[in-house]
Amino acid sequence: MPYEVQGVVSRAKGEPVSLETVIVPDPGPGEAVVSVQACGVCHTDLHYREGGINDEYPFLLGHEAAGIVEQVGAGVTDLEPGDYVILNWRAVCGTCRACKRGKPWYCFSTFNATQPMTLADGTKLSPALGVGAFLPKTLVHSGQCTKVDSAAEPAVAGLLGCGVMAGLGAALNTGAVTRGDSVAVIGCGGVGDAAIAGAKLAGATTIVAIDTDDRKLQWAKEFGATHTLNSKGLSEDQVVEAIQEHTNSFGADVVIDAVGRPETWRQAFYGRDLAGTVVLVGVPTPDMRVGDLPLIDFFSRGGSLKSSWYGDCLPSRDFPVLIDLYLQGRLPLDKFVTERIGVDQVEHSFERMHRGEVLRSVVVF
Ligand SMILES: NC(=O)c1ccc[n+]([C@@H]2O[C@H](COP(=O)([O-])OP(=O)(O)OC[C@H]3O[C@@H](n4cnc5c(N)ncnc54)[C@H](O)[C@@H]3O)[C@@H](O)[C@H]2O)c1
Ligand SMILES: [Zn+2]
Ligand SMILES: [Zn+2]
Numbered sequence: 001m002p003y004e005v006q007g008v009v010s011r012a013k014g015e016p017v018s019l020e021t022v023i024v025p026d027p028g029p030g031e032a033v034v035s036v037q038a039c040g041v042c043h044t045d046l047h048y049r050e051g052g053i054n055d056e057y058p059f060l061l062g063h064e065a066a067g068i069v070e071q072v073g074a075g076v077t078d079l080e081p082g083d084y085v086i087l088n089w090r091a092v093c094g095t096c097r098a099c100k101r102g103k104p105w106y107c108f109s110t111f112n113a114t115q116p117m118t119l120a121d122g123t124k125l126s127p128a129l130g131v132g133a134f135l136p137k138t139l140v141h142s143g144q145c146t147k148v149d150s151a152a153e154p155a156v157a158g159l160l161g162c163g164v165m166a167g168l169g170a171a172l173n174t175g176a177v178t179r180g181d182s183v184a185v186i187g188c189g190g191v192g193d194a195a196i197a198g199a200k201l202a203g204a205t206t207i208v209a210i211d212t213d214d215r216k217l218q219w220a221k222e223f224g225a226t227h228t229l230n231s232k233g234l235s236e237d238q239v240v241e242a243i244q245e246h247t248n249s250f251g252a253d254v255v256i257d258a259v260g261r262p263e264t265w266r267q268a269f270y271g272r273d274l275a276g277t278v279v280l281v282g283v284p285t286p287d288m289r290v291g292d293l294p295l296i297d298f299f300s301r302g303g304s305l306k307s308s309w310y311g312d313c314l315p316s317r318d319f320p321v322l323i324d325l326y327l328q329g330r331l332p333l334d335k336f337v338t339e340r341i342g343v344d345q346v347e348h349s350f351e352r353m354h355r356g357e358v359l360r361s362v363v364v365f
Pocket of ligand 2: 096107109
């Protein structure tokens with residue numbers, strides 16, 4: 001019997017989200033239905049609502065979730081009802097050219113559920129990042145479920161499903177931060193603070209946190225920032241100079257842009273040391289341009305310019321380890337949860353995100 005539940009839907013560009021009846025089919029071959037226990041509100045959900053990702057409305061929002069497997073479809077052997085899982089948007093295929101070359105974190109053909117979840121009138125929903133989890137039951141591909149230690153509570157564990165993993169992985173995987181590195185992180189929301197926590201975990205000795213909001217900088221310190229800079233009203237050059245001030249006037253070994261705007265990317269580009277690394281983890285909108293950068297600056301500064309999709313994570317490899325580090329008290333994942341809210345408060349949480357009042361609002365069921 002399909003499930004009929006209330007889920008958070010974005011019907012049209014820029015319009016407030018609404019709670020709608022959603023029909024969740026029983027799992028087909030390779031699929032699973034998961035009882036969602038918690039799902040964090042990520043800036044990417046807001047990007048969807050604002051038309052910044054694509055135009056495939058209506059969207060079923062929510063994608064940073066943890067829960068319990070309720071039912072599995074035919075052929076699913078590595079998952080069973082009762083398993084405690086974090087949902088992921090990188091169920092790797094094993095057969096695409098990236099997977100075959102041993103780099104499955106770039107998988108170009110990840111699995112999602114093939115059956116659609118729909119509105120009551122049959123309209124197909126586009127689930128955010130192929131998940132859709134602001135509802136008490138959701139349908140995913142079984143590979144989108146990663147089993148972890150159930151001692152980690154859902155509101156905390158679910159955050160690894162997207163933003164926190166993206167930030168941690170931007171530092172640990174993409175930026176390959178190591179002992180003694182200097183790191184600057186631009187934008188200290190959930191993603192940026194996770195990058196700070198990742199840099200600290202990897203042994204970076206200088207971590208410069210940059211944001212336009214003092215409250216965010218206070219949180220950034222709690223995650224391990226050694227220096228902070230409020231960049232509100234500063235020119236791009238002034239931000240670069242401030243990064244240099246804290247790094248023996250050289251610039252940082254790794255600069256992570258967790259905002260994703262042309263000005264923050266240019267700050268990252270010029271704020272790194274020669275042969276340093278820029279990691280873009282914030283998501284730009286399609287209209288953005290980096291402007292009139294001299295090509296010689298790319299050449300003469302050397303190093304690498306990278307993007308980090310989902311922190312280059314491999315959920316099966318990374319989620320259980322990070323949950324274990326959290327349970328051992330070595331990674332403060334719980335500090336990302338600012339508030340727990342009902343499923344009817346997602347629109348309100350977007351406003352709070354916009355005002356900078358939260359790191360993560362987490363919907364709990
Ligand atoms: N690459 C990925 O796989 C991935 C995954 C999840 C989220 N994201 C993206 O990461 C970005 C951050 O997400 P979040 O959930 O942390 O968002 P958030 O809104 O919680 O945080 C953004 C932070 O950037 C700060 N900021 C805004 N403009 C700034 C500027 N010009 N200079 C300095 N700081 C500035 C804000 O004050 C805020 O603290 C978003 O673009 C989101 O879509 C990427
Ligand atoms: Zn693949
Ligand atoms: Zn996200």
